Amino acid sequence: MKFLVFLLQFIFIYGFFFLGQLLRELFSIPLPGSIIGFMLMFAALSLKLFPLRFVESTATLLLSFLPLYFIPATVGVIEYIDVFAGKGFFLIAVVIISTLLTMAASGLTSQYLGQRIEARKEQE
Amino acid sequence: MMETILLALFFIVFTFAAYFLMNLLYIRFHYSFLMPALTATLIIVLFLLMTDTAYDTYMIGGQWIDSLLGPAVVALAIPLYKQRKLLLDNLVPVISGILVGVVIGMSTGLALAKLFGFSRILLLSLLPKSITTPVAMEITEQLGGIPSLAAVFVMIAGFSGIIIGPAFMKMLHIETPIGVGIGFGASAHGIGTAKALEYGAQEASVSSVAMSLSAVFGSFLAPVFVWIFYL
Numbered sequence: 001m002k003f004l005v006f007l008l009q010f011i012f013i014y015g016f017f018f019l020g021q022l023l024r025e026l027f028s029i030p031l032p033g034s035i036i037g038f039m040l041m042f043a044a045l046s047l048k049l050f051p052l053r054f055v056e057s058t059a060t061l062l063l064s065f066l067p068l069y070f071i072p073a074t075v076g077v078i079e080y081i082d083v084f085a086g087k088g089f090f091l092i093a094v095v096i097i098s099t100l101l102t103m104a105a106s107g108l109t110s111q112y113l114g115q116r117i118e119a120r121k122e123q124e
Numbered sequence: 125m126m127e128t129i130l131l132a133l134f135f136i137v138f139t140f141a142a143y144f145l146m147n148l149l150y151i152r153f154h155y156s157f158l159m160p161a162l163t164a165t166l167i168i169v170l171f172l173l174m175t176d177t178a179y180d181t182y183m184i185g186g187q188w189i190d191s192l193l194g195p196a197v198v199a200l201a202i203p204l205y206k207q208r209k210l211l212l213d214n215l216v217p218v219i220s221g222i223l224v225g226v227v228i229g230m231s232t233g234l235a236l237a238k239l240f241g242f243s244r245i246l247l248l249s250l251l252p253k254s255i256t257t258p259v260a261m262e263i264t265e266q267l268g269g270i271p272s273l274a275a276v277f278v279m280i281a282g283f284s285g286i287i288i289g290p291a292f293m294k295m296l297h298i299e300t301p302i303g304v305g306i307g308f309g310a311s312a313h314g315i316g317t318a319k320a321l322e323y324g325a326q327e328a329s330v331s332s333v334a335m336s337l338s339a340v341f342g343s344f345l346a347p348v349f350v351w352i353f354y355l
Contacts, residue, residue: 010195017194032262034197035343038336041201052205059199062192066314067161068143069193070257072186074165074279076272078172078179083246083273091246094236095253095277096284099311102229102254103289106334107298107307110221114214114302 009058016041128184135185142167156286159315162279193258197339204336207329217302222334225310226341229254230349244355249273251346253281256313259339263346278313285312286319305330310338
């Protein structure tokens, strides 16, 4: 019984992914099909087209193993190991520097705006 | 035929086993560098190298696990929906920070890599490095980059974010839950979100919102940056 619930919910979630892929193909949308499916799922939940419990338990289970699903694709780096040899080392430096700039810019922006809104609320 | 099925089964079981064993190790010791996404991948890569097995052969089984990526991205909408109150209560600071993060992440990554003279295909693989792996791979694939390399760059971004990030944010006086959560989620995606949990539940929730929305904004903006940088 539990397995049947899981299977039905999984097919339901997969349907959103399939729909995302289909829309992408049909209208040549330059977005990943999974992201279109993600937005449709969020919209459907927000519009209360079906209750959260229709998808909640299977989504939670599916997400608890998320890193497992991208292992096969990551293993594919085996075919590109030479990219990181020699000059490729600088690619790692580029990623680290850019990551820290991203962290500083996003964190400071959110913190500053959050504090300003808080201060304004207190004044009122 | 029989051989193909056996190979597929073997690599599926092998990948599951590597993941679950490494996950146990990670739960036991909890060092970042023991995260199963890293360790299980290394074990499989080493196995393939030592047995002289082609990646295509591994993927006879691997593709079945790979096919769960799409539905898993759709499932990310559920935690985001559950955090909609947090999102709505802090709409301006959260959305602004994430947008700034995506723009700075993509533009500085491309600009620096271009400065060093790296090829177009490497730039396209590096572009979505701040975005959660399943979505980053799809973005790269659509633009003509290499998804496996994108996954590795995403991992490097994640690890540099959680190793250098804590001291770096302290230095910059980023200390509110929203600042810390957005900082980790927008730059180091899922790995950053796991780190944010060590700060508190609110930091982790903000970070997971940042991770999901970075994936959405990044999907929209990646083609725009490719166009801006004449790739």
